[in-house]
Structure formats: structure tokens, C-alpha cells
Amino acid sequence: MAGVSSVDAHETPGAVHDVHPDDVQAVDADARDVTARSAGDEAPDPAASAPDTDEAVALVATELRLRLGAVAASARDDAGQAKAATTLRASRAAWADCTAWCDRYALPPFPAAPETVTLYLAALADGGRKASTLQRRLSAISQAHQAAGHPAPTRDNVVVRLT
Secondary structure (H helix, E strand, C coil): CCCEEEECCCCCCCCEEEECCHHHHHHHHHHHHHHHHHCCCCCCCHHHHHHHHHHHHHHHHHHHHHHHHHHHHHHHHHHHCCCCHHHHHHHHHHHHHHHHHHHHCCCCCCCCCHHHHHHHHHHHHHCCCCHHHHHHHHHHHHHHHHHCCCCCHHHCHHHHHHC
């Protein structure tokens, strides 16, 4: 299983380390060695070393959670910036087409009535547009409304039944 790369919360910011499930076993073995050394040359009593081992495992688990939390936060940041420029251009073009259509028929694009959206989609379908184009237009309409703080008319039953 591949390790997970992340920032170590206990060291220099930006330092990258690999976390691997075998690390838990290594720390467990190290904890047993420390317990054996502290007891002298005698073999450690497994019952006596259990709290140290449990504590070491708990520390590793906490560190893994911190590292995985940092990875998850980084992934969320990356996802927020993941839309490609071409996707944004396509969404803007789809929204511009919708607003131009609304202007042509003197219908308000903001907030658009669900009936307006269904008429727009029907016009696109009548013009030979593919289902994938209609879905992209619906997405652009929804995103534009949400960004402006309006409820998305694309979620209305009238529109949902059409799609």
C-alpha cells in the first residue's frame, strides 16, 4: 500500500513525510525496545509494557489523523480550484446564451421562472441540440442563480420532469 504524503504538524512547516501503515508496527516495536532498555537486560513483561505500547500506538494514531487531516484540507483546496479555464469559459458562454435567449423573448433571466427554463430547453432541443448540451446549459443556469443568491429554477419539478 502506498504511503500518504502530508505535512508533519510537529516539524518544520512544509516538511513532507510519508505515512505508511507499517509505521504503526515500527513504533510499537520501538516502544517495546524502550521498555526493555528501561527495565535493564531483563525481558520485558508484556503486561507491564502494554500501557507504553498503547500510548505509542495512540500517539501514532493521533499523528496519522493530523497528517490525513492536512491531506484532506489540501484536497478540498485543490478541488475548489480544480475547474479548468475551458470549463469556466463554457459555463459563461452557456449562461450568456441563456440570457440572450431570455432578452430575445423579454423574459427575466434573474431569477428565471422554471417555465422560462423549460421553454429555453425546448427551444434548444427543437434546434437540434444534444442532451449533453442541455445538461451543460442547466448546470450553467443553476450555478449562475446560486452565485447570485437565488434559488436554482433547475430544481423545480417542472424542469426536473423535462430532463
